Amino acid sequence: AGCPVVVKGHPAHPGTSELVGLAVQKAAQKTGMPEGVFSMVQGSNFIVGESLVKNPAIKAVGFTGSFRGGKALFDMAAARPEPIPVYAEMGSTNPVFILPEAMAERTTAIATGLADSVTLGVGQFCTNPGLVLGLQDSQFDVFSELAATAISGKPAGTMLHRGIKSAYESGIKAISSIEDVRLLANGGNGDNDCHGMPRLLRASGKTFINHPRLEEEVFGPSSVLISCDSREELLAIAENLGGHLTATIHGTENELGKWHDLITILERKVGRLIFNGFPTGVEVCHSMVHGGPFPATTDSRSTSVGTAAIYRFLRPVSYQNFPKHQLPAALHNENPLGIWRMLNGKWTKDSF
Numbered sequence: 001a002g003c004p005v006v007v008k009g010h011p012a013h014p015g016t017s018e019l020v021g022l023a024v025q026k027a028a029q030k031t032g033m034p035e036g037v038f039s040m041v042q043g044s045n046f047i048v049g050e051s052l053v054k055n056p057a058i059k060a061v062g063f064t065g066s067f068r069g070g071k072a073l074f075d076m077a078a079a080r081p082e083p084i085p086v087y088a089e090m091g092s093t094n095p096v097f098i099l100p101e102a103m104a105e106r107t108t109a110i111a112t113g114l115a116d117s118v119t120l121g122v123g124q125f126c127t128n129p130g131l132v133l134g135l136q137d138s139q140f141d142v143f144s145e146l147a148a149t150a151i152s153g154k155p156a157g158t159m160l161h162r163g164i165k166s167a168y169e170s171g172i173k174a175i176s177s178i179e180d181v182r183l184l185a186n187g188g189n190g191d192n193d194c195h196g197m198p199r200l201l202r203a204s205g206k207t208f209i210n211h212p213r214l215e216e217e218v219f220g221p222s223s224v225l226i227s228c229d230s231r232e233e234l235l236a237i238a239e240n241l242g243g244h245l246t247a248t249i250h251g252t253e254n255e256l257g258k259w260h261d262l263i264t265i266l267e268r269k270v271g272r273l274i275f276n277g278f279p280t281g282v283e284v285c286h287s288m289v290h291g292g293p294f295p296a297t298t299d300s301r302s303t304s305v306g307t308a309a310i311y312r313f314l315r316p317v318s319y320q321n322f323p324k325h326q327l328p329a330a331l332h333n334e335n336p337l338g339i340w341r342m343l344n345g346k347w348t349k350d351s352f
Contacts, residue, residue: 003059005037005156006040006058017042018042025038044116049073050076054076056080056081058084060085061086062088065089070298074086086256087299089126090296091216094131095132095136096248101255102255102276103138103250114129114147114278115151115156115200117129117278118222119157121157122220124159125282128279130224131214131223134227134311135287143225147225151199154188154200156190156198158190159195159220165220172199174213175224180204180207184225199221199222200222200224203227205227210236214226235265241269242293245270245272245292246273248277249274269293271292271314272289287306333351334351
């Protein structure tokens with residue numbers, strides 16, 4: 001995008017941040033980028049981030065972290081004399097919907113796939129599937145048992161730092177204390193205060209509706225199974241969801257047509273819809289949308305992964321009636337850069 005970048009290092013891992021920063025700086029020098037194109041600052045309190053956001057030289061902010069932190073930065077930026085955009089990714093439970101035919105045909109595969117996805121990276125992916133919804137019947141009970149067995153076989157893993165592990169345990173305690181929420185499985189127990197233990201919990205659709213806390217992200221290797229008494233209850237839950245990064249539907253192609261109303265609802269709730277997969281894989285490509293409506297992010301029009309992410313840090317400028325020698329090379333009639341350009345509504349590389 002051509003913008004100089006200032007990065008705030010992670011306070012729990014200043015050494016790692018410094019090494020990565022030095023690598024970026026060396027690459028910038030090796031490729032002939034201007035001095036000062038990349039900078040890093042370190043600090044263990046909120047003043048550093050606040051000072052950056054309020055600095056008049058800063059024109060946009062990218063952030064990944066908690067809802068509380070992202071919303072605070074968003075509010076600071078909005079309160080500036082010159083407000084600036086904040087692209088904050090703040091949390092998501094990434095609901096997974098399992099339709100009846102898929103539940104009957106692929107129970108074991110979905111249960112083991114879910115356990116693998118939930119525990120990938122000790123559950124510290126922002127696309128971690130934290131909610132799984134289906135219709136209550138005997139097959140859902142079988143699925144719950146299989147998923148619990150798969151989770152119980154997963155080991156504990158080292159989380160990013162003690163604070164994240166502590167927040168994970170607090171989150172599990174909070175949702176476990178809700179009446180009708182049952183703990184189905186614990187994974188392996190860790191041997192230090194950074195180890196996160198996998199968990200699987202279960203609740204009814206009615207309990208989910210009555211306790212909004214169950215929709216909030218618990219950052220770590222856990223998921224909550226939600227058994228709905230009817231199609232109407234499942235659709236009502238989907239309709240009342242907040243914004244998330246992803247939503248997944250497991251089903252057959254045949255039954256997708258019968259559940260088109262669910263797809264229509266989820267299109268308004270997330271940035272990426274997945275069919276018969278799991279959300280933790282995020283490919284860096286042209287079509288990726290890693291974003292979603294509030295409170296998953298502060299700007300649902302953008303993505304933080306993929307080639308379209310660059311547009312967060314660009315601003316359109318139009319040049320009207322300018323002589324050629326005052327125009328950027330990309331706008332010269334001869335197209336010296338050999339790039340694709342839109343001319344009178346048509347894409348072309350031709351000169352004119």
